[in-house]
Amino acid sequence: MNRSVIAIDAMGGDFGPSVVVPGALQAARECGAKVLLVGVESAVRDALAALPATERDEELFEIVPASQVVEMREKPSEILRTKKDSSIQVACRLVKQGKADAIVSAGHSGAAVACGMFILGRIPGVERPALATILPTEKKPVLLLDVGANVECRPHHIFQFALMGATFAQDILGYENPRVGILSIGEEEGKGNSLVKSSYELLKLTQDINFLGNVEGRDLFTGNVDVVVCDGFVGNVALKLSEGLGSSLTHVLKRELLNSGLLPKIGTFLAKKAFKRFAKVVDYAEYGGAPLLGLQGVAIVCHGASNVKALTSATAMAHAYVTKGTHERLVKAISANEELTRYARSV
Amino acid sequence: MNRSVIAIDAMGGDFGPSVVVPGALQAARECGAKVLLVGVESAVRDALAALPATERDEELFEIVPASQVVEMREKPSEILRTKKDSSIQVACRLVKQGKADAIVSAGHSGAAVACGMFILGRIPGVERPALATILPTEKKPVLLLDVGANVECRPHHIFQFALMGATFAQDILGYENPRVGILSIGEEEGKGNSLVKSSYELLKLTQDINFLGNVEGRDLFTGNVDVVVCDGFVGNVALKLSEGLGSSLTHVLKRELLNSGLLPKIGTFLAKKAFKRFAKVVDYAEYGGAPLLGLQGVAIVCHGASNVKALTSATAMAHAYVTKGTHERLVKAISANEELTRYARSV
Secondary structure (H helix, E strand, O other): OOOOEEEEEOOOOOOOHHHHHHHHHHHHHHHOOEEEEEEOHHHHHHHHHOOOHHHOOOOOEEEEEOOEOOOOOOOHHHHHHHOOOEHHHHHHHHHHOOOOOEEEEOOOHHHHHHHHHHHHOEOOOOOOOEEEEEEOOOOOOEEEEOOOOOOOOOHHHHHHHHHHHHHHHHHOOOOOOOEEEEEOOOOOOOOOOHHHHHHHHHHHHOOOOEEEEEEOHHHHHOOOOOEEEOOHHHHHHHHHHHHHHHHHHHHHHHHHHHOOOOOHHHHHHHHHHHHHHHHHHOOHHHOOEEEEEOEOOEEEEEOOOOOHHHHHHHHHHHHHHHHOOHHHHHHHHHHHOHHHHHHHHHO | OOOOEEEEEOOOOOOOHHHHHHHHHHHHHHHOOEEEEEEOHHHHHHHHHOOOHHHOOOOOEEEEEOOEOOOOOOOHHHHHHHOOOEHHHHHHHHHHOOOOOEEEEOOOHHHHHHHHHHHHOEOOOOOOOEEEEEEOOOOOOEEEEOOOOOOOOOHHHHHHHHHHHHHHHHHOOOOOOOEEEEEOOOOOOOOOOHHHHHHHHHHHHOOOOEEEEEEOHHHHHOOOOOEEEOOHHHHHHHHHHHHHHHHHHHHHHHHHHHOOOOOHHHHHHHHHHHHHHHHHHOOHHHOOEEEEEOEOOEEEEEOOOOOHHHHHHHHHHHHHHHHOOHHHHHHHHHHHOHHHHHHHHHO
16 A cells, blocks of 8 residues: 555644644554645644654654635635635645645635635546535445535536545445435436436436435435435535434433433433444544545545544545545546536536 | 314325324314314224224214325326315315315325315415425424425525415414524525525515524524525425434434343333433424415325324314414415515516
């Protein structure tokens, strides 16, 4: 296995370097990657100094200074124009220049998408990169895309999301011949809005996808589908709804178990035991990051509220993406379906 | 309080009269409504005969025969054309003819929407009736609409959904000045797809709605919004996703608590106690039915898998809708915003 080099947006996330740096280093130790910690040098050094010496082996990392910090309220277009020395822009340029293989950012996700698009550029033939998220379920996780990079989509975008999602699921989630569905409001062909109906037609035509047809909201959690495609508006609503309902139910359960009255100590103990396994089903840190598929390079975007575990997972995902050659297979899947995409774009 | 007359589609639902009849009669007893049990006479009589004598007081009901039965696989247009003596069509005509005040159906929901539209007709000025569902949350329930009657919407449809939803939430859920939000992918104005952005503009203009702005998927469960509007595609995905995730998490929790190993009996007991309160948060039977808003009459549509409790709640909702004069207030809310709707339709 090659040693991958991952550019880390060390200033990203609600907690900045104090969470990003230990997460990245843990992944570097575990999977043999080298991490480039991109950010304000003093802040990165402070985060390193806070770690035990055994956790900051100098072999694992390099600091790449970036003087500007992106604020969450800034518009992506402004960040692109005025923050050329921000950690996200510097990290993207490292990949562009071949000095790193991948980017991991828990910062402003709009900025990550914009910098990815404009600094790295798209895979030839890809019109819209898609943000994909891995949803935990009772059985195997499901890849859902797009979850917010493209608010309005056309059928050939959805078609390419399916091609890219299936490739990612095969390589990174290890699914053989992943089953792909379109998120709709009825399983039968012909159910859904016009975008769904036209996308369905296209997905039926390609040889390269194990196409199940339409799936419904409830199928996201049954484990009967591996990759689910939709436009970024619907996907983002679905993702935030799942997070919200998951955390709301977790909260209710915690309260009910703690208030259960009977034998409080045993109750609490049981609660902890069962609770941990239950919470794992709604734990988005398990998979850490959302790959941004379709760029000329590997980019993993993390939730702003990511913890160390999420950053570690995201960095490990970037490493796997690079060392398994997933990007190259993704390029191939897109070009093998170039004619069909061109046809779809024209209708 | 007037005595309302509710036409019940007795043949609807996965379990037909055996569930619908006891549910309707229980509501009739509890809230003083009279129910017209519409369906195949022998089947309705069998369901009645199965009940204890005290639960089938003849004052409570009347049987209205309808010879045809709708199959779940039939298309709404076919049902309209070929099943003129089906329970749903007969029930709708009872309302049209003034012999009943409301319809409750757990049958084919597409057929209920189509028969409602074409037999009852729409409130003058309403272009698209909307199906609204009541989502349980940690705090107060939230009204979400449209959840499937309109797959493609325009801004003035969303605007009318908001007017109708707010009226319903005020009268039936008892919310004073209900807070209305548009389901989107960011709270700031300007976030969302073009439908959301244009609907936002309209909702800002009316005086009649306590408009919060955009809300996200996670806000559906926090109790910080009372009415959430969206197109029927997004709403249906959101509804089915909530049901799916709720039941998946309930299932995981049940398994974890039962398998918890330690002191199995106490564990099971605790599990039951806490479990029931937990499950209530994802129990859609609590509210029973989804009102179809915007018709010239009151129609409550229930889930096919509805149990007796859900049918009772739905019938009670229909009774409240009638006796509180909600329909009349809904008509008023629509006509008070006629100019704004006309303007929106033209742009």
